[in-house]
Amino acid sequence: MYKGKIIYAVYRLLYGEDFVKDSILSIIDSVDKVICFCTDKPWGRRQSATWKNKEYKFPDVFDKTRQYVVDLNNIYQDKIIIVDQSCPIAILQMAYDYNVYIKNMETQPDFIVSIEADMIINDPCDLKKMIDWSLNNKVAISSMNSVNHFRHPSYTFNYKLPAKLLRVSPGRHSVILWNLNLIDLKVLDISTYRGDRGEHVPQYPIVRSPFWCHNFGYCWNEKTMFFKFIVNISQARLDNEPNEDWFENKYLLWSTYVKDMEISKGFEQNIPDTFKESKLFLPKCIQNRLCDWNYLPIKKNSEKYLEFWKWTEQFVI
Numbered sequence: 001m002y003k004g005k006i007i008y009a010v011y012r013l014l015y016g017e018d019f020v021k022d023s024i025l026s027i028i029d030s031v032d033k034v035i036c037f038c039t040d041k042p043w044g045r046r047q048s049a050t051w052k053n054k055e056y057k058f059p060d061v062f063d064k065t066r067q068y069v070v071d072l073n074n075i076y077q078d079k080i081i082i083v084d085q086s087c088p089i090a091i092l093q094m095a096y097d098y099n100v101y102i103k104n105m106e107t108q109p110d111f112i113v114s115i116e117a118d119m120i121i122n123d124p125c126d127l128k129k130m131i132d133w134s135l136n137n138k139v140a141i142s143s144m145n146s147v148n149h150f151r152h153p154s155y156t157f158n159y160k161l162p163a164k165l166l167r168v169s170p171g172r173h174s175v176i177l178w179n180l181n182l183i184d185l186k187v188l189d190i191s192t193y194r195g196d197r198g199e200h201v202p203q204y205p206i207v208r209s210p211f212w213c214h215n216f217g218y219c220w221n222e223k224t225m226f227f228k229f230i231v232n233i234s235q236a237r238l239d240n241e242p243n244e245d246w247f248e249n250k251y252l253l254w255s256t257y258v259k260d261m262e263i264s265k266g267f268e269q270n271i272p273d274t275f276k277e278s279k280l281f282l283p284k285c286i287q288n289r290l291c292d293w294n295y296l297p298i299k300k301n302s303e304k305y306l307e308f309w310k311w312t313e314q315f316v317i
Contacts, residue, residue: 005110015062016117039086049234114176118217140182140204145212146174151254155274
């Protein structure tokens, strides 16, 4: 409880073993409950995706994310709730989770923090500051700005504007804060709700707060990123179509010389390049793990490159 307000954090977890522990630990002291909606099926319950004339089945279990959450639950039993639940459609996930679970809880929250497994809040106090900002400005739905890292945590996207070097994404929202005391809860009714995490709720536009978090969603290990990529392909009708060459040319074979890294086809130039950050800019939990990425970059036809593609063959139908 913060200033008399009940705060629940919500995760939707399919994969995310690289950062899920650090993400949860970055907010655990600022919220009353962490509700983890875990699933082994992609949003929309798709079972496969076709990429470059091959159909890949999705695995029964994507990675060890759920087990890592269970490990944390053994430590924070009073705070972490694990709900095995998959959303039957690819959008409406926040509304679905609210309707089938949260609204039926004995204690109702004043705030819901929608956060993902790749997001780490650098300063634990920032979430409470964001709540203060929401209360003072009477903002129903607000977001943190996002600093997006690519491939190696030390490198961040450079969103170039005229005469500026911009590390904060001008278009992407990250952590979403819902002030339920200012929201007509009918907007979370699945029959009327039109968007995921509030992006298309016209009565309550997402207002950017002055706070930010780290987003490591492009720093997954190769296996996790492969499935993230082909899941995106399976959802292409609902989202921007990915560039089919992105995974190998921009991600797997990434080096500091790679340019135009936006994944969406036709928008590659929106992320022209990256720049290296000081180690001190990173969250301490990531500073302590930088050796995990020492194997980068991967060279084409190297042993690691060939081993990876051999691993993917088991999923070809």
